Amino acid sequence: MLILTCPYCGVTGEETEFAAGGEAHLKRFGPGSSDAEFESYLFARKNEKGVTFERWRHANGCGKWFHAARCTVTLEVFGTYKAQVTEPPKEILAAIRKRRPGWEPAA
Amino acid sequence: MSTRLATQGRLINRDKRLEFTFNGKRLQGYEGDTLAAALLANDQMLVGRSFKYHRPRGILASGSEEPNALVNLGEGARLEPNQRATTTELFHGLTATSQNHFPSLEFDIGEINNSLARFLPAGFYYKTFIHPRFAWKHVFEPFIRQSAGLGKAPKEADADRYEHFYAFVDVLVIGGGVAGLQAARAAGEAGARVLLIEQEPHWGGRAPVDGAVIEGKPAEDWVKDTLQALEAMENVTLRNRMMGAGVYDHGYALGYERVADHIPGSDLPRHRLWRIRAKQIVTATGAIERPLSFAGNDIPGVMLATAVRDYVVNYGVSPGDRTVVVTNNDDAYRTALCLKRAGLDVPMIVDVRPLVTSPLATEALQAGIRVETGKGIAKVKGRKRVTGVALCLQAGEGSVIEEVKCDAVAMSGGFSPVVHLWSHCGGKLIWDEANAHFRPDPARAPTGAQGEAFVVTAGMASGAMTTGEVLADADAAGKAAARAAGFTPRRFAAPKAAEEPSEPMAPVWMMPQGASYDLRMKMWLDFQNDVKVSDVQLAAREGYESVEHTKRYTTLGMATDQGKLSNINGLAVLADALGEDIPQVGTTTFRPPYTPISMGAIAGEARGEIFQPLRRTPIHGWHEAHGAHWEPVGHWRRPYAYPKAGETVEEAVHREVLNTRRRVGLLDASTLGKIVVKGPDAGRFLDMLYTNMMSTLKVGRCRYGLMCNENGFLSDDGVVARIDEDTWLCHTTSGGADRIHQWMEEWLQTEWWDWKVYVANLTEQYAQIAVVGPDARHVLERLGGMDVSKETLPFMGWQEGKLGGFDARVFRISFSGELSYEIAVPASQGLAFWEALMEVGEAYGMQPYGTEALHIMRAEKGFIMIGDETDGTVIPQDLGLHWAISKKKEDYLGKRAQARSFMDNPDRWQLVGLETLDGSVLPDGCYAIGEGTNANGQAEMFGRVTSTYYSPTLGRGIAMGLVHNGPQRMGEVIRFGTPDKSFVEARIVDPVFYDKEGEKQNV
């Protein structure tokens, strides 16, 4: 039963106040994209065993979507950050590396 | 004989007698007794039968580790099977019956399994009952199942109630022995918010029984003083009768509080499940004594040595007059001494260790007890009660040296720290050679939300073995937890305890060491599930080598006690059989709960009316009062129809359709989603969301729209109204309202965050009522206040104003094909508006109609219904909705998906109308069946029915369906298969069955 902190309203609450929303930083492909691009946008998931970037919504709260960096093996959370970015911010990467020296994001 | 002593009994109140019954026998006990203590006081040692062999079983332990003494507690709506007598507080009027026997506890025919035990080793059922095949289902399995289970299945619904509670603390201390008390004190003194919980109704754990001396005073007094100090601390809460049930990720812990088990029938919740979020958790859960594995160790009268002591000291009950003590450690000498002090006979202490010179041993000798070292028990004599033991050399094969008469045996195989809660969330263990037990490895603690360690252990739970060590460890644990939670511990020293010098224990996993097979198949490891030393050895021999395989093959540790007594002994036997070290073999996984918790407590308050939220429209009460037959729609409940007296539901539906088509009907459409979308980019946004163009909609007009998901599938539909230059109101399906609102927010927040659009879900702000039928306009005109004529309010227009004095927004839209108005008024006025409509409508024969009439009317018109014509695999193109898919737009959600080869293919199942040749109603959901079969031998299917009704308007069955290339096959007759494999023929027709030209709605 995770606890997460919403970067918008600052509430630190238990998982039941939030809704998980899958892999973060997907790039949307629309008309004109190739079959492979489109398929990978919809389906090919990193499904990392380790550090992952994922989406959450503060469903029973302020209603905002945000991102979390979390480890799928230990379930620890390295940090949460706002959704209006296309890649994890530097502080988050630094926070991860602090606990996982040498870690590099998957391609 | 087990009996009540005249002295001792620190936990009972001899002034208060309580009556109870066991198997119908009326018995007496004292306030403060456990059921087990009271049974023993009444010489009821035989309390149940084991699972597999139906062996007679007695009370073995004094706490939650008890495997044998399980009873059916209570009756009827308060029957609870498998209740542990050792943790059941006695109350007046308690009724209990023993389990797993027929016809009675004393004479059980199931005991035949016992004589067949040789033929029923571990895993025997995997090897037999294979032939003949039908026999498994008809003979063997019914037989096995008959003998399954322990307690009685309750028949009635539970009479009690339950609740939850959320608690947030800095430090949760689990276990209220001296370790828990000291840890709580140390953390509390540091200023942390502390919750200390103890499963028993009393505090102090083992120390007061064991005669520990702390800070120069008896443990009992120290406990009292410490409790007083803790109670005085504002920041500390003490809670007994509350078990730490589980430790979960991120410092989440479950506390299982048995609020009213001991006072049944009170109005209190029976159990309260605490959901505790702790920064740090201290487990001070003590240790559990292990049995020894000797032949006949399961015969009633053989008990754990600490349990024997507990019964004497705590309850003033002696399990036997003559008790042989058998041990591999010093602690059991305390039991011998305690029995002796109580005036009971201890004919012998049998100690496996070759030489024992510790102070406790000396004391025993001085007390005149015979101590036999280097010896073991070859076997216990007796069947339903111990009558004696046969003595042998521990090092030998079991030749009997001497027989000793006794009526009880107190055994001790050493102590295993209670590591369950430490392990639940990933805490790791190390093997401690000296004490022959697993203990928590502080370096590999469970980790929390920040990757930090969040569990510390204290006292015997850490593996500390003397009271002095226990207190020092607990003090350090309390301080460490407080520090980790952000507090500065005070520099008080840990309390000191009197020295308890002792001699090292000697691990013994089998008694005697070289026991024969016949002895090994009488040595119980798991008492409840009847797993013996020979079974574990067999599993190892057959290659079930992983401890997890052994567990599953033999069922070791899978009983209601979860192997609290058996696991370590079992894996030691396994390690020995494999020739491996114990730590290499490892333990099985510890899983919550620590001891079983009631389903009622888990469900909490959510039962009956508040099982789930029930959503009600403002008119709900009216529907109820007017006999609505309900249909659940999401969490809403909508009227399906309003049957009148003497009318079936189906008749009511038909009447409602006809009345609406001929005169006028009224529908509560309040559940429809209503989402306002506003901003300079709102038009552009809606163009992305809907397949058709919404930005071009004129203010004052409505347009029907479709939404797809990114996979291209149709997900919702509804009418969109343009309110003003930058505001649109989107209607969604009832089930879709929240989903679509979130869908919009998701795209706005996570993809197009630079677009200026705000959305708000106004679904519940309005009651929405559809007035439908040829007389609809007349009804509204009667109500007055607004011009609803064709000219000012044409089809697919909307306007706002006063209607009958109500603030109303009126949409001229139709889902039935009739002249129809949907009127939104503020929800607070919804009921009044509905009633006003009913009143003026009376003159026109207006009647309410429900969802089924709605469905039939839309089907008569060939309108699709999300969830019927769509099922998450249908794209708008399949439904002939090309007209609602903009060709001009570069993009909309789902567009790219619809260009994939399988979807872009014109060769798909597509929507058509269907008419049976005989006018009958096509069965729900049936498939069009072709002639051939596919590679897997399945009949070819080329279409299916999506909606099918009897049309009261047309007087025959009508249906819609998706058929392979359907629209190109108009007029063709195809066959539909029914579940009974007969066929119905139907013709492919246009899906619009009624008023094709739309004359009725356009008036």
Add this chain to the structure above:
Amino acid sequence: MSDRAVSPLAGAESSGFAKVSEAGLRGMITLRGDLADAGFAGAVKAVTGCDVPGRREVVEQGGKGVAWMSPDELLVMVPHAEAEAAVAQLSQALAGSHFLAVNVSDARAVFTIEGAGAREVLAKLAPVDLSPEAFGAGQIRRTRLAQVPAAFWLSGEEVFTLVAFRSVAQYVFDLLTVSAKAGSEVGFLAR
């Protein structure tokens, strides 16, 4: 037409170790926009007399109030009969900027929970630290109450105001009533 307007439970009440009441109709407006904008703050002030509250804060005065709902959303509270007018006033004041003001008064049900045990009534249902140290006056918490979303704040020393969706008013009332049942005090928050 407020004379025909009824609150979802018509002022139902129950009492146990805390008193639970459905508090009748309240005017409520969902107001979205740029909370940091001076014009926006001015409009809020003009309608309610209150300043824009800080993150997760609520201000109430003279029957009006404002609650912070999210970084771009406020809940503006006025007497029920004034809600439409307040929407109009806000819309006028904010015209030309990007905002949304909608009347949601009737989409809500409002409750009060009063008494020394009020915190514990809520703590049985919401996964929130309700100790006085963690939750005090002036704060608003949006959360989950058993199986539905809700928001609450302290309107007095021992008085909580709780807002939920109208459709589940009965459910919320029943939940609160069971939680407050006399004798089932927990004794954790109020010792």
Add this chain to the structure above:
Amino acid sequence: MKRYSAFAIAKEALNNHQGWKRAWAKAQPKRKYDVIVVGAGGHGLATAYYLGKNFGIRNVAILEKGWLGGGNTGRNTTIIRSNYLQDPSAAIYEKARSLYETMSQDLNYNVMFSPRGVMMLAQTEHEVRGYKRTAAANAFQGVETEFIGPARVKELCPIMNIEGPRYPVLGALWQPRGGTARHDAVAWGYARACSAMGMDIIQKCEVTGVRSEGGRVVGVDTTKGAIDCDKLAMVVAGHCSHLAEMAGFRLPVESVALQALVSEPIKPCMDVVVMANTVHGYMSQSDKGEMVIGGGTDAFNNYTQRGSFHHIEETVRALVETFPMISRLKMLRQWGGIVDVTGDRSPILSKTPIEGIFVNCGWGTGGFKAIPGSGWGMAELIAKGHSPLTDEFGLNRFTEGRFIDESVAAGVAH
């Protein structure tokens, strides 16, 4: 291999059971195999078994990082049914179900297949229609099912409260020859049979790398060293993304925790398996007497074999409503498994971008019931390059937009 029978037990009993041989041999990896199967769960073992039995391919190793059967095969709620809606699903699950009927005899290992009947409750009109549709399809897919009314539901399962209060039971989709089996025994029985055919089952052997040359697989690296192979089958359920990553491709799969629990054992009171999808919970009683209970998954990726307690709560809440008598039973143990959920919730049995590598995954919350059918089809796919049982389950369906969506009728897939 020594045959198991009552006679053998009797004989052994007189010999103090000293003569029993290992159920499967202890093996060390050889340098090279024709086929390596990664994952000794039910699907991996069944794949190997049918490779040997149906195609004579016996130079096979099954590599398991832990103990065989210790993945989801050893922790599932054992429901077996085949009343699926879509043709490809109905085909493979029915093939599996029919193989379960004779599995004990085929393997000479009693897997206790118990065709006691499975019912899926319809508690809304929508569900009624969905299940009628399934029954209609099943009739022509060779799957024996029936839509039954509430009275029959009550008769089959007297402990159920069919009157609500919240969601009265309107009927059920009933598969009389669905049921349960002893999950561990399925893995053990296959392992014993594979071993008897000379295959190597290598436990505590984790695959840590996949080697390929020129787009073709050549072998794997393991914690017991490198092993070569001509063909490689990845059958590792929740860990399939991880293995695919080693081989350099991605799968449309996410790994999430699914939980289950058992009550304390009680005397038999429920002869059928009941799934209640509206309220979300399902329950059956094991041959030992525990009520075996399961519910939903966590929505976030997880590799811990633990889930969040609120799912247990939801499930128990639902079942106390459906079966009020369980309120006073106690939860004995709860646990989790990591299941592999695909983009359309249907499994993948497919070739992959690397030649010689095959994947069998995505069974998600419901693959125990499929084990023999999946093994049968997978073996054919590996041996012959295609199989009618697996053809529709290829990876290409995600590119084409050709989904096999089962949720349309039933909502869940267990």
